[in-house]
Amino acid sequence: MGILEGKKILVTGILNDASLAYATAKEILAEGGEIIVTGFGRGMSITSRVVKRLDPTIEVLELDVANNDHFTQLATSIESSHGRLDGVLHAIGFAPAACLDPSMFVAQWEDVATAVQISAYSLAPMISHLTPLLKRGTSPSVVALDFDASQAWPGYNWMGVAKAALESLNRYMAREAGKDGIRVNLISAGPIRTIAAKSVGGFSDFEEVWANRAPLGWTVTDPTPVAKSTVALLSDFFPSTTGEIIHVDGGFHAVGA
Numbered sequence: 001m002g003i004l005e006g007k008k009i010l011v012t013g014i015l016n017d018a019s020l021a022y023a024t025a026k027e028i029l030a031e032g033g034e035i036i037v038t039g040f041g042r043g044m045s046i047t048s049r050v051v052k053r054l055d056p057t058i059e060v061l062e063l064d065v066a067n068n069d070h071f072t073q074l075a076t077s078i079e080s081s082h083g084r085l086d087g088v089l090h091a092i093g094f095a096p097a098a099c100l101d102p103s104m105f106v107a108q109w110e111d112v113a114t115a116v117q118i119s120a121y122s123l124a125p126m127i128s129h130l131t132p133l134l135k136r137g138t139s140p141s142v143v144a145l146d147f148d149a150s151q152a153w154p155g156y157n158w159m160g161v162a163k164a165a166l167e168s169l170n171r172y173m174a175r176e177a178g179k180d181g182i183r184v185n186l187i188s189a190g191p192i193r194t195i196a197a198k199s200v201g202g203f204s205d206f207e208e209v210w211a212n213r214a215p216l217g218w219t220v221t222d223p224t225p226v227a228k229s230t231v232a233l234l235s236d237f238f239p240s241t242t243g244e245i246i247h248v249d250g251g252f253h254a255v256g257a
């Protein structure tokens with residue numbers, strides 16, 4: 001019997017089969033969980049196609065986190081089809097190109113506002129709209145994906161600032177959702193080659209440094225450690241952990257050189 005047997009999990013952020021959310025969806029199914037998937041904009045048709053490979057009966061619902069009506073429709077749709085949720089994966093990040101320019105002084109406020117809205121703030125309306133469903137779940141758990149914001153990285157720039165906001169928001173969401181018995185945590189992942197990662201100019205710098213320095217080593221093409229650790233947080237095996245950031249990075253964060 002898998003550790004997610006009987007659990008209904010909402011998985012956001014599957015763009016293609018390289019997405020961290022796709023690897024996580026596979027592990028959730030392998031552990032006996034059921035998934036409801038969301039897709040975004042023009043990527044929805046690709047999302048539907050790759051998800052069908054996992055299971056042709058999986059629903060793909062539309063969610064643009066910048067559109068408040070989508071959250072309302074999503075909650076209504078899950079309410080009528082499933083009646084509850086036991087877990088949610090927030091695997092959503094976006095920053096306009098100016099935010100990832102080598103110079104920090106190129107992005108204008110509108111660019112930065114978009115990066116923060118999509119990559120950090122969106123966790124709040126997601127939790128707010130889904131709380132009635134999560135309250136009916138068993139040991140409900142929300143997990144979002146983070147990239148260590150305790151240091152400045154080459155090229156990550158305003159996306160790094162958005163991740164710092166996400167790390168803080170994680171703690172505030174844990175306070176807020178705790179009274180309803182809902183856990184909120186982040187997985188701080190090492191670099192993995194995905195579409196989102198391709199837009200980060202300094203990504204190849206991270207790749208080399210990570211593989212050489214991480215005590216356990218690191219493979220940028222293997223999302224499985226991130227997926228398995230996310231599954232652990234979604235399961236009942238972290239019953240008293242919330243507001244936490246779990247590093248799944250081969251131990252890179254713990255060593256200086």
Ligand SMILES: NC(=O)c1ccc[n+]([C@@H]2O[C@H](COP(=O)([O-])OP(=O)(O)OC[C@H]3O[C@@H](n4cnc5c(N)ncnc54)[C@H](O)[C@@H]3O)[C@@H](O)[C@H]2O)c1
Pocket residue numbers: 012013014015016018019020021039040043063064065066090091092093094118145146147188189190191192193194195196197
């Ligand atoms: N790949 C890495 O190295 C890495 C490392 C640490 C954390 N992360 C984080 O993991 C998460 C998933 O990214 P990924 O690397 O799997 O890349 P990805 O490109 O596969 O996923 C990013 C997802 O964000 C979605 N998205 C963008 N704007 C959206 C919007 N307005 N509404 C709804 N969805 C929207 C995209 O459709 C896509 O599914 C992101 O938060 C990313 O920052 C990635």
